[in-house]
Amino acid sequence: QLQLQESGPRLVKPSETLSLTCSVSGVSIGSSSYYWGWIRQPPGKGLEWIGSIYYNGNTYYNPSLKNRVTVSGDTSKNQFSLRLSSVTAADTAVYYCARHLAVTATGDWFDPWGQGTLVTVSS
């Protein structure tokens, strides 16, 4: 059964870089034709797609975050990671990783998701 688990620092200082890792079990991220994505949810607000990485390493980012985001993959550890630079309090959110499915005829969606991890930006 495919499972995803986020990990990383829960507290990040303003202007620093937020770094999270998603550990995937049940599927090899390097050998399956899937994307792997990051989504976040600020407290009391809706969901926001951050970016995704394809199994071949191609990346896609939300234009609103593109200048600050890097998503990368480590097939040897079956993990993919998120780096968000120059963070502010507005980046405080629960961060989720998810498998990003894409089918030409029916579009894209996310399933399953990790449980999420709250990252707070504060000095």
Added chain:
Amino acid sequence: QPVLTQPPSASASLGASVTLTCTLSSGYSNYKVDWYQQRPGKGPRLVMRVGTGGIVGSKGDGIPDRFSVLASGLNRYLTIKNIQEEDESDYHCGADHGSGSNFVYVFGGGTKLTVL
């Protein structure tokens, strides 16, 4: 890119039915929408996807038959019949737009469903 609009809250009595609405912005009436359920303290899970003709693909894992979808114009509906306590959740809709370097995935603001 489309904007998805959801009412912030909805409520229904135990055993009753409720219909949640996700409205696409003008010009996007042919877009598919994905419904996600988020129970308190948990990550979202896919409920099902809805296009202009109804459900797209299969329901998400473990989603009971009480859940169904419909589409009309710019609206995408999620109906829950015989509501149970475990249905009390936030429900989010999402949609993809564009491809390649122009790809983006957008979400609505979510609807908090309270079971009375």
